[in-house]
Amino acid sequence: MVSPKDLVLITGATGHVGSWTLVQLLREGYRVRAAVRSHAKAAAVLARPQIQALNPGHRLSFIIVPDITVPGAYDNAVEGATHIIHIASPLASGGNGVPLSQHDAHFIQPAVRGTISLLEAANLGGTVRRVVITSSFIALVPMDELTGRRKRDPSKPVSPNDRIPFAPGPYESEFAAYAASKVAALHHAEAWMERERPPFDVVHLHPGFVLGRNDTATTAGQAMQGTNSVVLALLLGKRFGPYAGATVHASDVARAHVSALDPTVLGNQSYILSQSARWNDAIAIAKREFPEAIKTKLLVTGGSVKTTPLPIDASLTEETFGFKFASYEDQVINVVEHFLELRLRKKTGVQMVSSSAPKKQRVVVNVSAIAC
DSSP, rough: OOOOTTTEEOOTTTTTHHHHHHHHOOOOOOOEEEEEEHHHHHHHHHHOOOHHTTTOGEEEEEOOOOOTTTTTTTTTTTTTTEEEEOOOOOOSSSSOOOGGGGGGIIHHHHHHHHHHHHHHHHHHSSOOOOEEEEEEEGSSSHHHTTTTSSSOOOOOOOOOTTOOOOSSSOOOSSSHHHHHHHHHHHHHHHHHHHHHHSEEEEEEEEEEEEOOOOOOOOOOHTTSSSHHHHHHHTTTTEEEEEEEEEEHHHHHHHHHHHHHSSSSOOEEHHHHHHHHETTTTHHHHHHHHOOOHHTTTOOSOOOEEEEOOOOBBOOOHHHOOOOOOOHEEEEEEEHHHHHHHHHHHHHHOOOOOOOOOOOOGGGOOOSOOOOO
């Protein structure tokens, strides 16, 4: 049960996962303080129809943290907070926008320093009972297995207790540097907890490729950013890959983040948020669910994304949080509906507010910013 004294500090609320999580927190009655980089970012969050529909009033406040890497970045932000959800982390652009020589400064250092700075601030603040950190599925799987260069033993599924060594750069791609940043942040956080023994515990969540409408996107072009772009680029005829067949609906990721605040959920533990999927199944789903878009060639069926199959053991997550993951079909439908909605809005000027939920709960190649 949510107490009126509970105050959740959230980072990364301006992003895809963060926006879903913020909405979930407000729906469940939490008071929330969002750490954002600027007043403009705060205004953008408040302007979202999904936030305005909840009329959060005094339950939603903001604090400006312009640089998460500086010492003491979060010291003021944690004041009076009982819980922290730490989502903010640098993302890969999907191309080669960050020079190889800057991978460490752009990915590794912000991920590690931001996480440790938050843990140190929580320890100094003295009121925090739990910290939930958004890690990643890719922090648990060697890069060779993610890319399919080495096949994983089917009898040894990826488990939440798996750990892999941190590999220092140089890195072959932004994605490899991003993956290394998640490994490094996890290692440093666990080492810090073991060394400092603070009065709070930590839950690490490891989502796969997060799919679901992105309410921070207001144009079809913006909808093509992030992990949703894998599905959309496929349905726009692009052929690329391989990508690991590990996906999760954004709504499930948000629910898990908020549920992880419950003290009955075991702390100092990792939980996988993912299930196996085949990327190209999106074509059959689109043909069945969006025949008119196929007919008018808003979507096409000639694309292909090679899937790297990976066995996954997410049973601990399902047992602990008490829900089954939304299907890959629900994930694809939610992504494509939003994309088509934005295309329609461009033509008609009509704006629709989504329930931001999987199909079963609804009332009604430039692959950029790849992250999981």
